[in-house]
Amino acid sequence: MNDQRCERIHEHRALRHPEPPPRMRGRCARALSCLVAAALAGCSASPSISVLGAFFPDWMFCVLGALATTLVVRAVLGRLKYERALGPPVIAYPALLLLISLLIWLLIFNS
Incomplete structure (x- = not known):
């Protein structure tokens, strides 16, 4: 059973x-x-840049450049009163920051 x-x-x-x-x-x-x-x-080499003997990763420069560009875009949109056309700022500005940082990486560092 x-x-x-x-x-x-x-x-x-x-x-x-x-x-x-x-x-x-x-x-x-x-x-x-x-x-x-x-x-x-993808792990063949680390993408880094030598600045005064210290090596910094590429993504750090991409994010800093994107942050500066996003702040300029925000100031221009605020001055022209188009800031509300972008949508919720909590979503729009991080997405813009990501877009610009990826574009910087593709245009400058992707060789």
């Missing part, structure tokens, strides 16, 4: 969680290995 109960439990589990076919497992393994290889390829 105990064996029959165990068999029913295993059958029930097999119906709820069927194992993927072997072909699908191979695809998942290949996709995962491609993602790992792509992630490790």
Whole structure:
């Protein structure tokens, strides 16, 4: 009786969680290995700039440049009374900062 109960439990589990076919497992393994290889390829060199002998990461310069540019854009929009057209400032200015910092990185540091 105990064996029959165990068999029913295993059958029930097999119906709820069927194992993927072997072909699908191979695809998942290949996709995962491609993602790992792509992630490790990005670690080949650290992007940094030497300033008076100290090395600073590129993203720091991108964020500082984007911050200055975003403050200028905010001042210009405020002066022209277009600041409300941007939407909620809590969302608009961080998005603008991110956009400008990524553009600076793409235009200057992406070689």
